Amino acid sequence: MPLRRQGVSPFKSWWYGQLSAVVEPVAAVTGALAVTFFTPVLPYALAFAAGAMIFVVIEEVVPETQLEANTDIATLGFVLGFIVMMTLDVGLG
Numbered sequence: 001m002p003l004r005r006q007g008v009s010p011f012k013s014w015w016y017g018q019l020s021a022v023v024e025p026v027a028a029v030t031g032a033l034a035v036t037f038f039t040p041v042l043p044y045a046l047a048f049a050a051g052a053m054i055f056v057v058i059e060e061v062v063p064e065t066q067l068e069a070n071t072d073i074a075t076l077g078f079v080l081g082f083i084v085m086m087t088l089d090v091g092l093g
Contacts, residue, residue, distance in 0.1 A: 054082060
């Protein structure tokens with residue numbers, strides 16, 4: 001649609017749209033091979049990614065922890081609380 005608004009012919013617009021999808025099967029196969037190759041490391045990588053996301057949420061999204069000068073203590077408190085919560089969740093089923 002943006003190409004059509006710019007005056008490109010309908011066939012060329014359609015063709016460019018089709019060409020933009022050529023990379024998808026290649027990326028899908030590459031991703032599937034990567035998952036099968038990195039399966040032993042996958043839980044650790046996902047845990048690291050989850051930890052990074054939690055850290056970003058605590059540091060950037062929760063503004064109440066940034067109001068005072070104790071931002072590092074507040075962040076460590078959140079992380080410690082999360083660790084305790086996950087330990088209890090895994091330990092108690």
